[in-house]
Amino acid sequence: MSEFEPKIVAYCCNFCAFAAADLAGAMRVQYPPNVRIIRLPCTGKVDAIHLMKSFEDGADGVFVAGCLEGECHYLEGNLRARKRVAYVKKLLTEVGIDPQRVEMFNLSSAMGSKFAEYVEEMTKRTKELGPASTDGQKEPQKQ
Amino acid sequence: MIVADRKPLDEILNSIKDYKKIILMGCGGCVTICFSGGAKAVELLASQIKMARKKQGKEIEIIECTPERQCEYEFIDELKKELETVEAVLSIACGVGVQAMTERHPESITIPGLNTKFMGYPVEHAVWDERCAGCGDCVLEWTGGVCPISRCAKKLLNGPCGGSADGKCEVDKDTECAWQLIYERLKKLGKLENLTVVREPKDWRTSTNAGQRKTKFEEAML
Numbered sequence: 001m002s003e004f005e006p007k008i009v010a011y012c013c014n015f016c017a018f019a020a021a022d023l024a025g026a027m028r029v030q031y032p033p034n035v036r037i038i039r040l041p042c043t044g045k046v047d048a049i050h051l052m053k054s055f056e057d058g059a060d061g062v063f064v065a066g067c068l069e070g071e072c073h074y075l076e077g078n079l080r081a082r083k084r085v086a087y088v089k090k091l092l093t094e095v096g097i098d099p100q101r102v103e104m105f106n107l108s109s110a111m112g113s114k115f116a117e118y119v120e121e122m123t124k125r126t127k128e129l130g131p132a133s134t135d136g137q138k139e140p141q142k143q
Numbered sequence: 144m145i146v147a148d149r150k151p152l153d154e155i156l157n158s159i160k161d162y163k164k165i166i167l168m169g170c171g172g173c174v175t176i177c178f179s180g181g182a183k184a185v186e187l188l189a190s191q192i193k194m195a196r197k198k199q200g201k202e203i204e205i206i207e208c209t210p211e212r213q214c215e216y217e218f219i220d221e222l223k224k225e226l227e228t229v230e231a232v233l234s235i236a237c238g239v240g241v242q243a244m245t246e247r248h249p250e251s252i253t254i255p256g257l258n259t260k261f262m263g264y265p266v267e268h269a270v271w272d273e274r275c276a277g278c279g280d281c282v283l284e285w286t287g288g289v290c291p292i293s294r295c296a297k298k299l300l301n302g303p304c305g306g307s308a309d310g311k312c313e314v315d316k317d318t319e320c321a322w323q324l325i326y327e328r329l330k331k332l333g334k335l336e337n338l339t340v341v342r343e344p345k346d347w348r349t350s351t352n353a354g355q356r357k358t359k360f361e362e363a364m365l
Contacts, residue, residue: 049183052190091187094152095195133198 006060006126008035010119011050013043015073016109017065023112031116032123042066043104044077051088051102061126063103065118071108078106096136098129144173144264145237146271147180147257149188155233156195158254162203162230166222167192167256168244169209170236177271179257180235182209188235188256213240216247226251261293279349279356285337287328292345294321300342 012018018039024031040046043066054062064085066078082104089099105118129135149155159165167189174180189205196203206225210218213236226232226248234241235256244253263271276293282300283290292298296314302322306313310323329335347353 047183049186049190052187052194056190056194091191095191096198097194136198 004127004130006034006123006131007058008061008063008119008122008126009054009059010035010037010122011040011043011046011062011064012037013066013073013078014039014041016067016071016107016111017043017105017115019109020065020107020111020115023109024116025112027112029113029116031119034123034126035119042072042074042077043081044072044074046081046084048084048088048091051085052091055092055097055101055132058132060129060132061101061103061122063105063118063122065105065107065115068106068108097132098135100125101129101132101135144176144262145239145259146177146261146263146273147174147237147259149179149184149235149257150255152191152195155188155256156192159192159203159231159233160201163201164204164206164229166206166208166225166229166232168213168219168222168232168234168236168240169207170213170234170240171209171211172214172236174236174240174257175209176265177263178269180237184235185209213237214243216243219244219247223248277350278345278347280346285340286325287332287334287337289321289324289328291321291325294319294324298345300345 010017012021018037021037043064046064051062051064064081066081067073069078072078085102085104088102092102093099103122107114107118167185169175169180169182169185171181174184175182178184185207189207192203193205206229208222208225210221212218213234229251231252231254232244233254233256234244237257237259238255241253241255244251261273262275262277264274266272273293274290276290278292282292291300291302295302296312297304299322302325303320304313304322307320307323310320312318312320326338329337349356
């Protein structure tokens with residue numbers, strides 16, 4: 001399992017998470033290279049089908065990173081995204097895929113190191129879960 | 144409009160377990176409005192099915208489509224060519240859509256993916272309550288526009304029953320008593336005398352109790 005490198009797709013808002021990722025780069029903050037960032041005008045642009053298609057096409061983890069709640073550039077796009085992430089968790093559970101593989105994070109454009117922390121968290125989480133294609137097929141972990 | 148809920152995914156997967164190529168057909172009518180069978184629902188269900196089947200090691204090919212209305216021949220006939228290439232059709236339209244497909248294209252197997260529930264009204268965004276039971280003999284004129292057939296658990300014509308308390312139904316405390324609503328409405332309209340008339344038992348033959356119902360508009364018939 002230690003050799004498994006998960007593929008993580010991050011849907012990032014242009015005004016916060018994407019800028020935070022940029023800042024992380026400028027600050028030379030190290031974070032795992034497993035993440036593929038998709039820049040969005042707002043996380044409100046994310047639809048459930050985008051998240052589902054990411055898994056369908058081989059992602060092991062997906063996260064949506066939007067502005068802090070109450071600070072969305074378009075007022076409530078991030079709140080809509082949060083609902084859609086919760087919906088996708090339900091859809092994945094029905095399919096037999098661990099709902100922890102999809103997550104919503106909130107941060108501001110000044111939080112470069114926080115962005116790196118979130119990437120690390122998702123990478124750690126998906127590494128522990130293993131490839132998404134094997135969900136529900138593994139032996140239960142022994143205590 | 145007609146309101147329907149999607150069947151559980153396990154039930155859907157079981158109903159298509161023998162097929163390797165299907166059409167997943169939505170409907171652009173009522174079920175699009177109630178989020179259970181529109182183009183978006185088609186995309187999401189197709190994605191779920193493909194992922195679930197991949198995990199089972201039995202991949203499936205799905206043609207996605209959402210005709211304007213699945214209950215009309217003109218719209219579903221457009222898919223004739225595709226129908227010849229698949230083993231079955233999974234329909235997420237109401238029961239009328241599924242049967243329209245079955246009757247118009249009897250050579251194909253059409254499987255329902257939704258449970259059609261009722262004719263309803265959106266009481267708030269994405270929440271629907273039943274408003275019409277299609278009883279075939281409308282009583283809304285003398286009930287002040289509140290339907291006791293679809294909204295009263297006992298379908299009373301001379302209500303309320305003894306179970307009405309604080310304006311709520313005894314069957315479900317979250318449901319308003321239809322007869323309380325009727326009383327309040329008639330009081331507001333100054334037509335409480337409507338309640339002094341004892342209504343005779345309803346003739347349920349106009350409802351579903353006398354077999355299939357039919358109707359026609361002769362002037363428009365070809």
